[in-house]
Amino acid sequence: MGGxxxxxxxxxxxxxxQNLDTEIRIPIDEDSGIAFRKEPKPSPGNPDAVPETSGEETGPKSLExxxxxxxxxxxxxxxQFIEEKRIWEDRERGNIYNSRSDQNDVRLLLWKNTHRLTETYIVRDSPVLYDLHIRAAKLYAEQxxxxxxxxxxxAAFKYHPLDLSEEMYMNGEWQKEDYKNLFLGPANTHRDTFQKMNDAYADWERAKNNQHTKLSELARKNRPLxxxxxxxxxxxxxxxxxxxxYLDAKxxxxxxxxxTFDIYLDNxxxxxxxxxYDMASVVKKLEDDNKERLKIINKLGTAGKGIYVLFDYKRNVDFFAYELLLERAHSQWPENPFVIFDIAEQYRQDSQKERAIDFYEKYLNLMKESKISGADADEKLRTTYLRLASLNADIKRKVIASxxxxxxxxxxxxxxEKTRVSYxxxxxxxxxxxxxxxxSEFFIYWLNRNSKDWNPSLTESMGLEELEALAFFHLSRLDKLNRRPDAERGKLNLAYNQWKKIDSDLLDAEKxxxxxxxxxxxxxxxxxxxxxxxALSKYRLLxxxxxDAEGKVRILKTKxxxxxxxxxxxxxxxxAEGNRDFVRANEYYDKVIQYGGEVEIQAALKEKKRVERILATGNIYPPFNESI
Incomplete structure (x- = not known):
């Protein structure tokens, strides 16, 4: 640093x-916002000093x-820097996120991995400025x-090289500002050890050269062997x-x-x-807020009225600083669980399913090893299991997904959430x-919380008839497998009752x-x-x-x-045939003929003729098919 x-x-x-973390106030000039220097206390040797004022606010400090x-x-x-001060004040007055300038700053920051020099060639590596800027950034983000x-x-990373060499560790400018006294002592010790090794190596090289020189001289002088x-x-x-x-010194x-250095570099x-990662979280929020979407107003009424997003014309052309920051954060510490989880989320959103699975699995292994706890960690763990299940299912890894x-x-x-997922x-x-x-375990868990027909203690119906019908149907399949006809019939009837509710509502809606x-x-x-x-207003109202009525009919038909x-x-x-109730069996076959397609109708007609022959002759003929 020059004079x-x-x-x-x-x-x-x-x-x-240090006072920033205490309740001691630092006086600030109201006009410029610059912190006043602390006035010296009056003393016998300095009676003209201004005493500290006692009327300042006390107690815990607010974020502001x-x-x-x-x-x-x-x-x-x-x-003290006119140009730097002007640039900083201009940015502060703007107080907005400018996608062009700020994203370019992020790009330059990450593509120039070693910031040995700033634009002004004044500050190279300053722990004080880095810590203060990081502190300010976190306070603003919290607000x-x-x-x-x-x-x-x-600004912080302009005073903080992301890639640190051993030479910078031993002789870097950061040593002038190690105000916490954490690293200077070990760095000096390591430098001394490094110097001793170099000196020992130089002595060894001189000894080898001296050996060759003296032996050569003796040989030239024809000295005795x-x-x-x-x-x-x-x-x-x-x-x-x-x-x-030398080897001992090495x-x-x-x-x-x-x-020393390896531990320092790792930390x-x-x-x-x-x-x-914290910076990436801020950038992501700004990117989301800054997206411009083209909107249209739908006046035709074919799909409901209102404002709809037609497309996001910036989505595939923007430079996403967020993704680049995540990549850089991951390269700095490949086992940062927060970064790994967010990278997995990005790959999932980009439909890169196998890459997403790799990172989710890595996150899962890290969580098991580190045993991190807390509400947020538990939530992410549950999300990770769900994501891995759905992604593996998507790429046909069904057993792994299960x-x-x-x-x-x-x-x-x-x-x-668990109830929804259980279904x-x-x-x-x-x-x-x-x-x-x-x-069946998952369906029963879901039915206990959603079906009044299954769990009478529920106060009201949840309006999920089609889901209940499917759950009852699959439960009946297990009863069929275990040869429990009465239990199977009961669940099939419950499923049929749910369908009848939907069908009744559909008929009313169509009417x-x-x-x-x-x-x-x-x-x-x-x-x-x-x-x-x-008359015109009645027409428009109708x-x-x-x-609305057409929409309701479509929904009920889908259900x-x-x-x-x-x-x-x-x-x-x-x-019903198994219970020798052939009349009822005939009614069920009629339903299949009424609602079925060509294949179902042909199968039901064959069974119906067989049942009618049974009713006419009294001879029992087994069904052609147990199910369709």
Missing amino acids: LYLNPLQVISVEEI VKTKEVEGLLKRYYS GKSAPALRHYL SEIRTVENNLVLETKAKEKV KAYEESKKQ KRKSDSIAL QYYESYFKIAEDSK EMGLFFANHIGDLKKA LLLDLKSQKQKIKKDLLVTTEDE DLKIE SDKVPFLKIMYRLAVL
Whole structure:
């Protein structure tokens, strides 16, 4: 640092930095925002000193006070650089996130991995400024002020090299500002050890060169062979002694490197990774807030009225600083669990399923090893199991997916989310794994919380008839497998009852729709005669009612189609035959013929003819098929 400018510790005292974490106030100038220097206390040798005022606010500091104090100390330092101060004040006044300038700053920050020089060539590596900027960034982020938080993160990393060499550790400018006295002592010790190793190596090299020189001189002078051998033996012993000194010094250096530089570098990379991750979280929020979407107003009424997002025209062309920051944070500390989880989320959102699975599994292993606890960690663990289950299911790894589903179910506490997932798990085990026993556990868990027909203690129906019908149907399949016809019949009847509720609602909705359409036709005829406002308003009102009614009919039809009604009817018919109730079996086959497609109708007609022959002759003929 040249003599023209003061370094940070000449402008900001260690005591002031320490006071930021205490209740001691740092006085701030109201106009400039610069922190005042602490006035000296009156003493016999200095009676003119101004005493400290006692009328200041006391007690714990608010976030605003903490922020002003950090900013005040930084402004005091920057006030000595006219250009730096002007740039900083301009940015502060803007106080907004500018996608072009700020994202470019992030890009430059990460692509220039070693920031040995700033733009002004004044500050290279300053722990004081880095710590103050990081502190300010966290305070702003805590207050929800993302733009100034990002500004401070960017400034912080200008004074903090992301890649640190051993030479920078031993002789870097950071040593001038090790105000916490944590690293300077070990760094100096390591430098001394490194120097001793270099000196020992130089001595060894000189000894080897001296050996060759002296032996060559003796040979040129034609000295006796005995004399040459005596000198050679002495020189070899001297060289070996020097070599041993060097090897001992090298061993001491390597041990020192492990105990000092390697530990320092490991801790620094972890700290940098956490800071970069915090910065990435701020950038992500800003990117989400900054997205511009083109919106259209739907006036046609074909899919409901309102404002809809047509497309996000910036989605695939933006430079996403967030992803680059995550990548850099991961390279600094590859085992940072927070970064690994967010990278997995990004891969999942980008539909890179196998890469997402790799990172989710890595996160899972880290969580098991580190045994991190807490509400947030537990929530992420549950999410990870669910993500792994769904992603493995998507790429046809059904058995692996089932294991993750079960792991989720074991650790998740009873909640709406677990109840919802339990139904999905039941369908997955029933349809994809074929494990009806395991599927029944999840369906029963879900029914106990959602079905009044299954659990009479529930106060009201949840309106999930189609889901209940499917759950009862799959439970009946397990009863069929275990040859429990009475239990199977009971569950099939429950499923049938749920379908009847949907069908009844569908008939009512279709009837209402027909009534509304007939009313519309009547008003339409009236409008041929008159154009009164009342008639026009009725016509428009009926249009809206018809839209709502059509929507309800579509929803109910979808619900009805979800229920395997034909399979339920066919199986109930077979069970009725088992009880020798052929009349009822005939009724069930009629239902299949009424609602089924060509294949189902042909199968039901064959069974119906067989049942009619049984009723006519009294001879029992077994069904052609147990189910369809």
